[in-house]
Amino acid sequence: MPNAPKQSFLRSLGVSSAQTGWVDEIGEVEAIKCLSINAVSVVIQVVKQLRGNFRVVRTFTFYPRYFVVEIEANKPGIHNYSRAYYLLPCRFTDDKGNEAVVDGKGEGEGVIGKNLQPKWYAVYSDNWAHSCIALSQFDNLTYWDAGGNWGGIAFGTGQTKGIRLAYVLHTGQKDATFALWDYERLAKPPKVVISAQ
Numbered sequence: 001m002p003n004a005p006k007q008s009f010l011r012s013l014g015v016s017s018a019q020t021g022w023v024d025e026i027g028e029v030e031a032i033k034c035l036s037i038n039a040v041s042v043v044i045q046v047v048k049q050l051r052g053n054f055r056v057v058r059t060f061t062f063y064p065r066y067f068v069v070e071i072e073a074n075k076p077g078i079h080n081y082s083r084a085y086y087l088l089p090c091r092f093t094d095d096k097g098n099e100a101v102v103d104g105k106g107e108g109e110g111v112i113g114k115n116l117q118p119k120w121y122a123v124y125s126d127n128w129a130h131s132c133i134a135l136s137q138f139d140n141l142t143y144w145d146a147g148g149n150w151g152g153i154a155f156g157t158g159q160t161k162g163i164r165l166a167y168v169l170h171t172g173q174k175d176a177t178f179a180l181w182d183y184e185r186l187a188k189p190p191k192v193v194i195s196a197q
Helices: 177-187
Strands: 010-016 027-037 042-050 054-062 066-073 080-086 090-094 099-102 120-124 128-134 140-142 150-156 163-171
Touching: 010 150, 027 054, 054 080, 066 080, 099 150, 120 150, 120 177, 128 150, 128 177, 163 177
Parallel strands: none
Antiparallel strands: 010 080, 027 042, 042 054, 054 066, 066 163, 080 150, 090 099, 090 120, 120 128, 128 163, 140 150
């Protein structure tokens, strides 16, 4: 990816619940398949059986500057299907204007429970940044930055199918304005209208 940062900033991106594990997914990978490779994208599907008899199918579509995650589960009960934990300190901002410092201190930091029906969030530093864009309906945003588990940021939903979100990578940023632009571009794509003349 052309915008990829020079060092790893993401610790994990995965399912998070009491049954499946809050930080690390407890379970076995059933399958990893490459569904498509073409000039524009690469599509990888990961099927995982998790503790609590949850089976989660994640399909990742990688484009040059971002990737889309589509998620499906066999039953309800998970809520946070794509929770991000970080390795490096950064700032957090969401579409409602909530802000925090991701550094493993502060727990909910006044952010948790403050964003119903989230549209996007951004994490950023001088060296790297990314946005997370809701491409389907989500109920709320989870944030728990404590101990060695930095960030713990996720969109939450009670759905089990049709869950879609995108992660857009950027070089270092001073604020979160890039995330609004990413949201406008990905969640509201242009419509082509053909009219007869």
